[in-house]
Amino acid sequence: MTLIERACETLTTIRDSSPLVHNMTNVVVANTTANALLALGASPAMVDAPLEAPQLASVAGALVINLGTITPAQAEAMKLACEAAQQADVPWILDPVAVGPLTYRSNLARELLAFKPAVIRGNASEIMALAGLGTGGKGVDSTDSSETALDSAKSLAKETGAAVAVSGPTDYITDGTRTVTVKNGHDMMPAVTGLGCTATALIGAALAATKDPVEAAAFGLLYLGVAGEVAAKGAAGPASLQTDIINQLYHLNTKLIRERGNMGEL
Amino acid sequence: MTLIERACETLTTIRDSSPLVHNMTNVVVANTTANALLALGASPAMVDAPLEAPQLASVAGALVINLGTITPAQAEAMKLACEAAQQADVPWILDPVAVGPLTYRSNLARELLAFKPAVIRGNASEIMALAGLGTGGKGVDSTDSSETALDSAKSLAKETGAAVAVSGPTDYITDGTRTVTVKNGHDMMPAVTGLGCTATALIGAALAATKDPVEAAAFGLLYLGVAGEVAAKGAAGPASLQTDIINQLYHLNTKLIRERGNMGEL
Amino acid sequence: MTLIERACETLTTIRDSSPLVHNMTNVVVANTTANALLALGASPAMVDAPLEAPQLASVAGALVINLGTITPAQAEAMKLACEAAQQADVPWILDPVAVGPLTYRSNLARELLAFKPAVIRGNASEIMALAGLGTGGKGVDSTDSSETALDSAKSLAKETGAAVAVSGPTDYITDGTRTVTVKNGHDMMPAVTGLGCTATALIGAALAATKDPVEAAAFGLLYLGVAGEVAAKGAAGPASLQTDIINQLYHLNTKLIRERGNMGEL
Numbered sequence: 001m002t003l004i005e006r007a008c009e010t011l012t013t014i015r016d017s018s019p020l021v022h023n024m025t026n027v028v029v030a031n032t033t034a035n036a037l038l039a040l041g042a043s044p045a046m047v048d049a050p051l052e053a054p055q056l057a058s059v060a061g062a063l064v065i066n067l068g069t070i071t072p073a074q075a076e077a078m079k080l081a082c083e084a085a086q087q088a089d090v091p092w093i094l095d096p097v098a099v100g101p102l103t104y105r106s107n108l109a110r111e112l113l114a115f116k117p118a119v120i121r122g123n124a125s126e127i128m129a130l131a132g133l134g135t136g137g138k139g140v141d142s143t144d145s146s147e148t149a150l151d152s153a154k155s156l157a158k159e160t161g162a163a164v165a166v167s168g169p170t171d172y173i174t175d176g177t178r179t180v181t182v183k184n185g186h187d188m189m190p191a192v193t194g195l196g197c198t199a200t201a202l203i204g205a206a207l208a209a210t211k212d213p214v215e216a217a218a219f220g221l222l223y224l225g226v227a228g229e230v231a232a233k234g235a236a237g238p239a240s241l242q243t244d245i246i247n248q249l250y251h252l253n254t255k256l257i258r259e260r261g262n263m264g265e266l
Numbered sequence: 267m268t269l270i271e272r273a274c275e276t277l278t279t280i281r282d283s284s285p286l287v288h289n290m291t292n293v294v295v296a297n298t299t300a301n302a303l304l305a306l307g308a309s310p311a312m313v314d315a316p317l318e319a320p321q322l323a324s325v326a327g328a329l330v331i332n333l334g335t336i337t338p339a340q341a342e343a344m345k346l347a348c349e350a351a352q353q354a355d356v357p358w359i360l361d362p363v364a365v366g367p368l369t370y371r372s373n374l375a376r377e378l379l380a381f382k383p384a385v386i387r388g389n390a391s392e393i394m395a396l397a398g399l400g401t402g403g404k405g406v407d408s409t410d411s412s413e414t415a416l417d418s419a420k421s422l423a424k425e426t427g428a429a430v431a432v433s434g435p436t437d438y439i440t441d442g443t444r445t446v447t448v449k450n451g452h453d454m455m456p457a458v459t460g461l462g463c464t465a466t467a468l469i470g471a472a473l474a475a476t477k478d479p480v481e482a483a484a485f486g487l488l489y490l491g492v493a494g495e496v497a498a499k500g501a502a503g504p505a506s507l508q509t510d511i512i513n514q515l516y517h518l519n520t521k522l523i524r525e526r527g528n529m530g531e532l
Numbered sequence: 533m534t535l536i537e538r539a540c541e542t543l544t545t546i547r548d549s550s551p552l553v554h555n556m557t558n559v560v561v562a563n564t565t566a567n568a569l570l571a572l573g574a575s576p577a578m579v580d581a582p583l584e585a586p587q588l589a590s591v592a593g594a595l596v597i598n599l600g601t602i603t604p605a606q607a608e609a610m611k612l613a614c615e616a617a618q619q620a621d622v623p624w625i626l627d628p629v630a631v632g633p634l635t636y637r638s639n640l641a642r643e644l645l646a647f648k649p650a651v652i653r654g655n656a657s658e659i660m661a662l663a664g665l666g667t668g669g670k671g672v673d674s675t676d677s678s679e680t681a682l683d684s685a686k687s688l689a690k691e692t693g694a695a696v697a698v699s700g701p702t703d704y705i706t707d708g709t710r711t712v713t714v715k716n717g718h719d720m721m722p723a724v725t726g727l728g729c730t731a732t733a734l735i736g737a738a739l740a741a742t743k744d745p746v747e748a749a750a751f752g753l754l755y756l757g758v759a760g761e762v763a764a765k766g767a768a769g770p771a772s773l774q775t776d777i778i779n780q781l782y783h784l785n786t787k788l789i790r791e792r793g794n795m796g797e798l
Contacts, residue, residue, distance in 0.1 A: 018404075020404050020405045022405070026562075026578070027293045027559045027562045027578070028562045028563050028566050028578050029563065030292075030293045030294045030335075031294050031295065031297060031298065031459065031460075031563060032563065034294050034459035034460070035458065035459045035504060035505055035508065038457050038458070038459055038504065039457065039503070039504055039505070043404055043405055043406075043407050044405070044406075044459070045364065045405030045406050046292070046293070046294050046334070046335050047335070047364070047368065047405075048335055048337060049336055049337050049338060049341075049370060049371075050338070051338070051369075051370040052336075052368045052369065052370040052371060055367075055368055055369060055370075056367070056368060056405070059367070060405075068578070069562070069578050069579070069580055070581055070584075071580060071581050071605055071606075072581060072582070072583070072605065073337055073338065073339070073605070074337075075581075098577065098579070101587075101588070101591070102579065102584045102587055102588060103583075103584065103587060104581060104583040104584040104587075105581075105584060138550075138552050138575055139552045139554070139575055139576070139577030139579075139588070139592075140575075140576075140577050141575050191570050191571065191782060192567065192570070193563065193566035193567050193570055193576070194563075194566070236776065236779045237571070237776070237778065237779025237780070237782040237783060238567060238570065238571055238778060238779065238782050239567055239571070239774075239775040239776065239777075239778035239779050239782075240775060240776070240779055242505075242567065243505040243506060243509060243775060244502065244503070244505070244506070245505075246503065246504060246505035247502045247503025247504065247505050247506055248503070250457060250503040250504050250505075251503060284670075286670050286671045288671070293559045296558075296559045296560045296601075297560050297561065297563060297564065297725065297726075300560050300725035300726070301724065301725045301770060301771055301774065304723050304724070304725055304770065305723065305769070305770055305771070309670055309671055309672075309673050310671070310672075310725070311630065311671030311672050312558070312559070312560050312600070312601050313601070313630070313634065313671075314601055314603060315602055315603050315604060315607075315636060315637075316604070317604070317635075317636040318602075318634045318635065318636040318637060321633075321634055321635060321636075322633070322634060322671070325633070326671075339603055339604065339605070340603075508771075509771040509772060509775060510768065510769070510771070510772070511771075512769065512770060512771035513768045513769025513770065513771050513772055514769070516723060516769045516770050516771075517769060
């Protein structure tokens with residue numbers, strides 16, 4: 001079965017099983033993330049309290065950890081939830097937003113790696129910083145290209161055992177040995193806040209439906225890229241694009257994935 | 267005067283008096299809730315700090331308590347705000363999001379009942395769990411039908427003195443004796459995150475305009491259902507539906523309510 | 533060079549330099565604020581943790597402080613960030629949301645003034661309350677007209693050294709001596725939640741691009757007003773207006789500013 005066919009199969013599994021995806025994410029994207037997951041077919045829940053996050057994480061299909069607007073209370077809850085996920089064999093994904101220039105979250109991200117994420121997804125600057133090979137970007141925005149970060153991604157994958165995904169015009173997903181590329185999307189997408197966070201959440205849904213972390217990461221990026229391409233055709237601007245990407249995730253189907261999906265292996 | 271006519275009258279009161287609705291809600295729906303309340307004609311304010319939530323609650327037209335993304339600090343502030351509302355005779359409404367599977371918020375919800383909410387609105391699984399007759403749904407999503415929860419709703423209403431509303435394709439609103447049904451809405455609405463939370467907030471606005479909790483709950487659900495039906499006609503997907511429901515709440519009028527409103531009594 | 537030409541020049545500078553704008557804001561507008569800043573050409577980052585907010589503030593182009601949904605942890609972080617901004621000569625702007633009726637945030641706002649904001653932007657009731665000459669509005673909504681608040685604005689500007697902007701159908705921006713007016717916008721805009729917060733954030737972007745606080749405040753309000761006018765022409769309601777204002781900020785250009793900009797000096 002080709003990669004594209006497995007991406008189709010995973011979408012069907014998500015739609016059929018509606019996996020519970022536990023999100024501990026930032027306040028900027030909470031609404032769009034929940035709507036994107038619902039549109040794809042998953043059942044999102046946002047739960048951040050230290051006293052209940054581990055309880056939900058241990059029964060979820062996947063756990064999404066996004067450091068975007070981290071607070072001390074949320075950071076404490078994240079550690080407990082990641083530990084609970086690891087103990088319950090629930091796969092989890094780390095989005096190291098703005099790691100690099102900000103010391104507190106950089107240390108937190110390194111600390112969370114001990115709980116063995118299945119996937120790490122970031123932009124080039126974040127992945128390079130987390131791998132110890134860069135100083136990070138400007139705030140939440142990358143100042144490096146995804147190509148530049150591939151070596152860092154491979155190194156980080158080998159160190160952590162996670163599949164590492166670097167988003168950009170070409171997305172690279174690697175476990176240190178195998179590397180998959182996704183070349184979907186549209187150049188207006190970086191003008192929408194937090195689409196990287198959306199990608200991370202969709203990867204969470206895919207992780208709940210397939211046990212291969214490299215493929216789950218590639219499929220999540222593929223779903224978003226295909227939806228983004230279709231949405232961008234008629235978008236009057238980035239806010240309309242944000243809205244229509246969610247509409248297109250709702251309408252996404254195997255026919256569209258086969259027609260537009262642009263995945264390969266290096 | 268018929269129920270429909272009283273729903274029209276309450277809408278007019280909201281538009282004329284623009285009641286201050288104090289929301290302590292979740293980060294997923296904060297924006298859509300505020301916009302929905304503004305569109306209906308109310309004056310929303312989101313205030314969560316322990317040192318100021320009780321001050322606002324005591325002068326508001328109604329207080330909305332939504333447990334969606336509860337944190338320890340917000341939980342503490344909620345208790346103080348509910349107590350202040352009760353002392354000032356400000357009606358308040360509880361939305362027990364995801365009560366059942368999550369112990370911490372289940373205990374919090376039971377604790378808040380001591381402050382005598384005027385209305386409790388949830389999905390079937392949440393109401394059954396809060397009544398002690400179910401184990402809850404999958405995360406924030408119901409795994410039971412609204413019909414199934416009617417007995418639990420009546421039992422919870424009798425125990426607490428609140429009007430209890432169960433959302434679903436048919437909404438049931440009961441004080442344990444009288445039961446009102448609302449059959450408006452559209453089947454794409456569950457694909458939009460947090461429309462139940464929107465319903466709860468609109469009920470808050472209605473509570474500030476009419477003192478009958480059963481009717482306030484029915485009218486809030488009716489306003490959302492009618493707006494949702496009109497919006498769904500042209501919606502390109504769930505994100506467009508989310509946007510257009512707010513537009514249609516802005517355009518909602520007594521003519522539309524009379525034409526489309528589908529309320530009855532059991 | 534006229535004011536309008538300087539507004540054009542500042543927009544071009546924002547687009548060319550993409551300044552990092554650090555936002556400590558409320559959960560209602562976090563998404564729309566980030567998208568509005570991206571659409572204008574800035575690089576927004578939302579960072580609220582006490583251990584990292586000062587680090588980001590000290591390297592940002594501008595810092596935006598918005599008290600909308602203040603929590604104790606965020607308040608502590610704001611003090612540290614404002615102090616860091618002041619020490620690093622990073623200009624910052626205060627949005628005193630709902631100051632007046634709420635004691636806690638009123639005290640916090642007064643306390644933050646010690647760190648010398650470059651700009652304070654609020655509605656009439658907020659500015660009058662912060663100046664000590666009013667009791668504030670109804671929750672987050674003004675109960676006074678912007679004209680009424682002009683004397684308070686001048687007094688507050690002289691007391692604090694900040695440029696003070698009062699939003700309304702006519703916006704007034706003053707340093708106590710010079711007063712600029714902006715008469716753009718549309719009367720559906722108050723039906724969208726948090727457009728005042730958007731204005732404040734856009735002023736932050738302008739502050740990073742021009743060192744004149746009165747002009748930065750006027751230009752931010754101008755950009756929003758022009759985008760709002762264009763967006764309102766086709767808007768099906770307030771939620772569509774919210775979306776299309778961001779689209780129009782993305783398409784905003786010097787030609788539109790010259791055609792529609794309505795700025796003057798009193």
